[in-house]
Amino acid sequence: MSKISFATVWLDGCSGCHMSFLDIDQRLIELAEKVDVVYSPLVDHKEFPLAVDVTLVEGAVSSDEDREKIINIRQKTKTLVSLGDCALTANVPSMRNPFLVKDVLDRAYMENVTINRQIPREGVPRLLPYSRPVHEVVSVDVFIPGCPPPADAIYFALCELLEGRMPDLTGKTRFGA
């Protein structure tokens, strides 16, 4: 049986969901027998491949770079999985949403800074007006809530997907878990 290709991606999030994914511990080895990790912050691939079976997304869509990435990834992914509350609800990144981007940047880089006050513009992606859940930007196939989702829930979801089923996570994880 050919291995299925598997990717993970990290947008605007804290990487906690990736940590939780690693927390599935020795089961990673079982998983590695079934999947080929073709792109991930955990491995050393620079380009997102042309066709991927399953991609886990962590994080909200907050900058124009995030948006470009996720649109590209959606086009090349068969099953896109939103992993964790940031991808699902925009969570903590969305706490800036009631305010204007300009005000947020001013607060962070000007008002509360004593030396070398400047708003970084060079070499950093531009913030979008709102930090958005992934499914508001592209269509998403599977949702795994949690901040972060428990390792067991992630493992369960992946196993179900590998078996060709849509995972039902009721009772296994929740928002903020």
Add this chain to the structure above:
Amino acid sequence: MTPEELYQIAEEEQESLKRFHFRMFVCTAAGCLSSHGDSVLDALKKEIKEAGREEECLCKGVGCMGLCSEGPLVFVEPDGVLYGKVKVEDAKEIVESLGKEPVARLVCPIDLPFFTRQKKVVLENSGVIDPERIEDYIAHSGYEALVQALTEMTPAEVIDGVFKSGLRGRGGAGYPTGLKWSTVSKGVGGAKYVICNADEGDPGAFMDRSVLESDPHRVLEGMAIAAYAVGASQGYIYVRAEYPLAIKRLQTAIRQAERCGLLGNHICNTTFSFQINVRLGAGAFVCGEETALIASIEGKRGQPRPRPPYPAEEGLWGCPTLINNVETFANVPAIIRNGAEWFAAIGTEKSKGTKVFALAGRVKHTGLIEVPMGIPLRDIIFEIGGGIPDERNFKAVQTGGPSGGCIPKEHLDVPVDYDSLSQLGSIMGSGGMIVMDESSCMVDVARFFMEFCMTESCGKCVPCRVGTAQIHDFLQKIINGDAVPDDLEFLKKICDMVKETSLCGLGQTAPNPVLSTLRFFRDEYVNHIVNKECTAGACKVPAKQEVHS
């Protein structure tokens, strides 16, 4: 007050009217007042005095004559001449022309379908009597019905009469009035109350205001008859504070009726006593919903509560309460006076009598009209309303305000009655009727009404509170050109959900303007979404902007 005394007042008043050879009626309802009808009245009185014709010419302020677009209006008898857009400077000329050729440049023809196609029941005294004089009302058969009910009929007979007349609630929902009265009359409890709902709030609607300003006694009489029928001794008129003139005239009318013994204790020397108090609404649309209105009278936050129990069973302060709309009560005196059969002969099989509409928007003649039920919409718009001005084409007519829907030209021949309008996804409503031509964008119309519902939702139940805001945002997104075709199905789903799950009538009907425009004008939505174009050219569509989803 005995019946004899009442007839005496009527006769004296009629006699004193007959003394004048000329009678001049000047509209002093809010519509004409806003174009200085009161100054015109003063000027005419002054001119009459200066011409020394006070003995032969009566000049009085009256209620609404209907053709508001031509205000201020002056009607002269016995010449039968209607003057429109009268200015203070015209007064002298008008007085001089009495009995001679009328002032041609001011004359409004009165053989227009606007006048001839109407059937006046509720408005029979509007524009005829002085709303601030009870004698004038009595001279026009006023309080006859009350006296008749009190002296010749049992409460059961009154209810039976209203039942047989087929009168249905004029507030919009069309609940049979007789049935409501009979329910309240059977209710048990220490006290019973009669409430008149005058919290008219639909954008563009002013029927109740006009009735209260033009013929306030009629509403009091209707309420008193109702109170007699259901066994209540206390009544409230809940009128919005935005109607200061109506409030003033109501208070005057209540004082006059009390002085004449037509309200108060032992009316007509019977055991029946009935007081009416005015309560002012503070501007919340939802207080037109009966349970919210009751909460407001009780001094609580004006929020609806779930029904049942209905107010007829448990209403004001937990007592059986009859709530009817202004126009419903205004129909009652005529029904008692002329008989249920007379009333039932007007209108259609299931919708009896007449309906008052505030005709507004893109028609030549706007104003207040009263038509028999069952009249086709086309006749109202193209005959009474005189059609669409500026050689444009008719697009849709909105009935029922924020709870109603838009009816397109394919359905113009629909008879105006409760059931036919609801089949088209609209409602009769309280009587707002806004005509739109091709320059109106139906998506924007839906957005306007949704914005209204969003800001007027009380915020108690989730579907209405959040749903109206979400629907509004979706419509705005469509207008801004940021929507995708799938959003339309989603919008419809949300509308259906809000309709089915909301607590009160406001939420349950709030999606109607969206659903009806989606049904009849889907292409305009699609045009906004797919081509980023407004079919009517009314919306500012931002030039194809950068997507920032």
Add this chain to the structure above:
Amino acid sequence: MNPSIRVKTFKIDDRDVSAREDETILAVARQNGIFIPSLCYMDGLTPIGACRLCMVEIKGSTKLFASCVTRVEEGIEVITNSKRLQKYRLRILEFLFSERNHICSVCVSNGHCELQSMADQLGLTHVRVPYRYPIQPVDATHERFVVDHNRCILCARCVRVCDEIEGAHTWDIMGRGVEARVITDLNKPWGESESCTNCSKCVHVCPTGALSEKGKSTAEMKKKQQFLPYLTWIREGRT
């Protein structure tokens, strides 16, 4: 007990149940262990039918009924969990999550929030309507308690418990629609309220993190609601 009250029998989800005629469908369902979701309902407070989660179908009617305010009737057949109801309940939860800023991960009630666990129970994994992101204030002027309007779902439990049980009527609601907000006294800061008795009943009936005690960690901020049925029971003298 009033002897004139009759007993009715009817069906909930094909199960035969009996009830006093003054009981509501929701109360009877709970007695029989049948789950009907609700957020504004609370045993011991006047039901207001506001959250609409507890809506049920009754066979023979196309209308939906809020079971917390619908009295039982002889012979009715109640359906508590049809496809339509599931769909609408999810939508109501989505509306609630989208209305204000419910960020579970940084909320003091994370893990013991009724809104959060309702989402889990009903299987809500993501919100399909756009979030509204309003600016909502936090009032921490009270010595012991905090109100965070970002988390408020306007269930009015605080308003009712303060009025009906404590008798202080410190809480009320101002504004309309999505602008509506719970207030103390006449919209004074809670710390300046003259009517508040510091009883903390409102905090403990609050289903979310909108009302909490100062200085309590997420693990400590568990709401204790046992007092309410007890007080009701004592006051009504029920057996």
